[in-house]
Amino acid sequence: MLEPVPQPNGILLVDKPGAVTSHDVVARARRALNTRKIGHAGTLDPMATGLLVLGVGPATRLLTYLVGLDKTYEATIRLGVATASDDADGTVTHTADAAALAAVTPDAIRAGIAALTGEIDQVPSTVSAIKVGGKRAYDLARAGQRVELKARRVTVSGFALSRLRPVPGGIDLEVVVDCSSGTYIRALARDLGAALGVGGHLTALRRTRIGPFEVRDAVIELAPGLPLRAPAEVAASVLGTFPVTADEARDLRHGKRLAGAAHRVSAVQATPAAIDPDGRLVGIVERRGDDVKSVMNLAEEAS
Incomplete structure (x- = not known):
């Protein structure tokens, strides 16, 4: 009599590439591990890269305890241009003129960042997965409906400017953000640009940490024999x-x-x-x- 094949059971850390959805990553992991029972502890937008935490087999039950962990992101914010989605995938809704951009000083940027650090009330991006009347906000927005989301209290424990550089028509800020679960980095870009009077949106986003898990320990290729962390x-x-x-x-x-x-x-x-x-x-x-x-x-x- 054949011994039953043990089912995979554990937590998988994946470094998601850009231009694919988190659900694409889950589907690839299912094929690689030959199991349907895989869940996630939070998704990333298609444009974003970085850490995804997947639960495999019985360990999917642990995901409940992982979804609320704090996170770290590396991001690029472009000041001078606002978009409908608060990121580079959205249509442009405002472009600042040269005089307005010239008035944005490094000190003003640092003051704007400081004002968005700590416990803040943040209105999520309208193109988000938050449900309004049972429907996702992004579905309502794409259907042309007006979406008004309520502010939520979030904690931005760290918001560090690592590089500032002028670009044609704007200013790019490279930042590192440590924040509570539920914080929208796109909304930080939007609100910083609005506070400075020039508009802003996110052009790049990479999640590098979820709780104790680091992206440097994650796999990139999803193939048979993936390393699972013990429950x-x-x-x-x-x-x-x-x-x-x-x-x-x-x-x-x-x-x-x-x-x-x-x-x-x-x-x-x-x-x-x-x-x-x-x-x-x-x-x-x-x-x-x-x-x-x-x-x-x-x-x-x-x-």
């Missing part, structure tokens, strides 16, 4: 570790609480990863009064 390694790096004995692992998998174990969970670990003595991920747990209870279990892996 236990990923969960522990994001959520922290809650070591359990073999008996406790069995109880958690059976839905039982660990009586009186709440004191073993750090105050900063809301939902740590329960790891058994063999280093396998049992699931994600939380405190319930004096006890510890599983909120998500993974199927037991083979040793």
